[in-house]
Amino acid sequence: MRSRINALAFALMVITSMLLVACGAKAPAAEPTTAPDAAAAPAATAAPSTEAVTIRYGLWDGNQQPAYEACAAAFTKTNPNITVKVEQAGWGDYWNGVQTGMVSDTAPDVFTNHLAKYPEFASKQQLVDLKPFIDRDGVDTKQYLAGLADLWGRDGKTYGLPKDWDTIAVVYNQDMLDKAGVTVDELNNAEWNAKDGGSFSQIIKKLTVDANGKNALDKDFDKTKVVQYGFIPGGGGGAYGQTQWSHWAVSNGFKFNDGLYATKYYYDDPKLAETIQWYANLNLVDGVAPALADIKSLGANALFTGGKGALTTDGSWMIGAYTKDTKFKVGFARLPKGPEGRKSMFNGLADSIWVGSKHQEESWQWLKFASSPACENIVGSYGVVFPAVQSGVDAALAAYKAKGLDVSAYTAQATEANGTFLFPVTDHASEIGPIMDAMMDSIMLGQKTAADGLKEGNDQVNALFK
Amino acid sequence: MTTHRQPRLAARREALYAWAFVAPSLIGFLVFFAVPSIRGLLMSFTDWDLLRPAKFVGVANYVRLLGDADFRHALKVTAYYVILNIPIQTMLALGMAVMMDKFSKSTIIRGILVLPWLLPNIVVALIWLWLLDPTMGFLNQIIMGLGFQRQPFLGSIDQAMPTIAAINIWRHAGYTAILIYAGLQTIPKELYEAAAIDGANERQKFLGITIPLLRPVLVFVLVTTIIGSFQIFDTIAITTKGGPVDATRVVYWYIYEYAFVRFKMGYATTISVALFAILITITFIQMRYFNANSSDLD
Structure with a gap:
């Protein structure tokens, strides 16, 4: 009787410890993503990857989805090996998804970020510092409307490039x-x-x-x-x-x-x-x-x-x-x-790259395109939001005008x-x-x-x- | 000699069978309950925020819980819900069960009674959210058609909790009635016949035979519905999200808010542990007080 209970207790212990090990094993696996390691720094020269890569891009505004899908198509035309998959969810579900995605290793590679949200992600080391990429590729952050780019930096790091603004x-x-x-x-x-x-x-x-x-x-x-x-x-x-x-x-x-x-x-x-x-x-x-x-x-x-x-x-x-x-x-x-x-x-939104992305270089290429005049002019032409660069704003104003709308109250x-x-x-x-x-x-x-x-x-x- | 070994072998084989039968639920219990519970308990001593590695903070979360006025408010609101929910729901269910027992044994009627319970909670909450909408809701159209002021229902601090309690009574009363109805079937009919011969009226029979003999079932129903009632969450998550202000911020919503809105997983699990302790205590008192393990039929 005694030995049977012991045997059972031993079996339970084995099962339990196996489970604990199984559960615990997830944490170390996620470690590299949480550490601000060298992987975040770009290579001196962008390695021209030829491997087919799919980038997941998250946004919450359903009205903007067609605009960014058009951008994604234009992007893939010049970068044939990179496909961008636009994923949209309403505001509440979107942030739940991003946050839990970061924990479970399934967050989108690039996602639309908000000023009320990004400082927390940054302090929890979930965002790629874009500064080295910006310096490497010589992106001109002065192309954005005054003040917009500054909102996305802290302690010399940059966590997003502006995509639009609102009043x-x-x-x-x-x-x-x-x-x-x-x-x-x-x-x-x-x-x-x-x-x-x-x-x-x-x-x-x-x-x-x-x-x-x-x-x-x-x-x-x-x-x-x-x-x-x-x-x-x-x-x-x-x-x-x-x-x-x-x-x-x-x-x-x-x-x-x-x-x-x-x-x-x-x-x-x-x-x-x-x-x-x-x-x-x-x-x-x-x-x-x-x-x-x-x-x-x-x-x-x-x-x-x-x-x-x-x-x-x-x-x-x-x-x-x-x-x-x-x-x-x-x-x-x-x-x-x-x-x-x-x-x-x-207020301005920006795109950020999640540190857990397996394709940070490709993510940067997409982000750089999405916040460049080439894409923002496309987004502007849909007349759903004011892009962060002036040419995009002009495109948006033309689109609104074509719809018979006077939206100068916002731009003024x-x-x-x-x-x-x-x-x-x-x-x-x-x-x-x-x-x-x-x-x-x-x-x-x-x-x-x-x-x-x-x-x-x-x-x-x-x-x-x- | 051999006569000794024979029963021992049989006993051993029997025990093996027993474990084989118990194993599936035991493994389920360990994997889905025991391990997460222990991990939760350990988490409550940390400051885990989902993304950064957890840091051990000792009993800091528990100290904070003792001084947390919002937690006390959440407990109060939850208790208010339980008080609104349980008595009415149980009475209604008891009434329905006795009616069924007396007048109809039809499975169709029983089926209709459990219908609300068969619907997913989310669907029930959504249907009522639309029916009760302050401006466009069907119920308000009727109220205004009758010449009364329209009511805010879930949008008002005073009405929100009673409205949520009513929704859940609607959903659960039928199911609870079926449980009690099953309990009624175990009461021997001879007792009623004997009472009738002695000249007892319906009320005397109900209070003297039905209620005492139904006690084990009633206790079971009360224990499970009260625990379920303390765990009210989905209706609130769909309809009021703890509001207006904090009128429906029950303990479960409070836990959710800390875990997935404020990302304070450590403190959220601390509240869960506290709720667990409270529920265990309540259940223990109920079992003790109502003597649930013995039946008056013996």
């Missing part, structure tokens, strides 16, 4: 403006402040209509029976409020932090608090904007194209989503002028002196996100005042850097 503008429903007697000119020249919303607030009220046909300027306006909202906010906006509140806040004198890789946020700034309170009160007090629950269920874009409201603010990458198949005429107006002028977040914002501020790039973005998401939502729902909520959120965020 924010006001989106309007032409029919609703006409009916309320608001001109596009009025909208373009509107002013805004956090105290009473300025003339922009008056326009919003004029465009809000209740079931009795009265607008929000009317004394008898019934805010419980609104049939048309003057403004559709994009939601709470979380840590950055890129399309939601960042333009209001910065034009009110707020700044997120002290620049690239700052270690302190200023969410407790009273200037932000009064801005956010104004923004939340559009629904909570004035009733000129839909409730957060409605915005979350469908999204501001669907509410707008469904004819539920007259105005919203959104990014240039959304132009197609607003104009395609919409039953009324949609236009784009300048952001209102705040106390500090008109300010839009200037980008070229205006001091018209933009950069996306706040810092460490701990993946933790700042959930903290500020919940905080902004609780302010939007009226659970907390902006002043209290932002103070609390700021303390939690800054504690991450300690």
